[in-house]
Amino acid sequence: MDGKTIRMSRILESGRAVIVPMDHGVSEGPIEGLTDMGRMVSLVEKGGASAVLLHKGVVKSLSTAPKCGIIVHMSAGTKLGMDKNRKVIVSSVEQAVRLGADAISVHVNIGGCDTEPDMLCDLGEIADECDATGMPLLAMTYARGKNAAGTPEEIAHVARVGGELGADIVKCPYTGDIRSMRLVTDGCPAPVVIAGGPKCENDYEVLKMVEDAMAAGAIGISLGRNIFQHARPDLMTAALRAVIIDGISAKQASSILRGYVKESAVGHLTVAMH
Ligand SMILES: CC(=O)[C@@H](O)[C@H](O)C[C@H](N)C(=O)O
């Protein structure tokens, strides 16, 4: 077994991913849910997250080491910038190792940004460095920019780019239905996780989206706002985990959010099937 395989096992559970990204503070500022980062990390950990994804400064600021995996995000760009789709690299694999990272992530926007070639170049170089270091790499690949409409074909294309340039896991949005999502997972040489997008008022819709993504061959989620902006991030994480890892239906998992839960021996919340 090598270092990358060992680290990978720390961010996945049974080969599946319940990743909670909380890197939005750089692009968006201190948005709802991301003020007390230590509290949010412990809530999603309690709900059974397999990993949290954070910028280096947040990792440094934590007073308690997360028990779940840590993915250090290396890209930055802000909505206040000249081009909000431009991401630059703001850390290094070496720094991530110093911070105790189990994986790193890089965000690439493909679809008409002038600096797209630079972002592709960064992704390819960092993938090589990750291979040399035994560090798993998650690529967040988005079809964003003046040439991109976010169609399923574009999502499949940009996910493919992430896999071809060497990412170990590729993150992209859900395409909207199982058939078109299959194009993404079948067409990507790396396992795929889905992002969530803005907070949705209907929890069942989020759980159903994840159930369908799993049916389409995804290995899990990297879902941010629909978890950390939920009234109960711990229960939402537990419900998503039940769909992804325990394989229960979105409908059954909804019961977790209605309070049918118990504390499990391993410290996260599991479903009490009534
Ligand atoms: C706020 C968003 O639209 C998200 O999809 C972000 O782009 C996610 C991202 N990793 C970031 O904040 O940079």
Ligand SMILES: O=CC(=O)COP(=O)(O)O
């Ligand atoms: O880094 C951000 C993500 O991975 C996705 O976040 P979202 O809030 O689920 O879009």
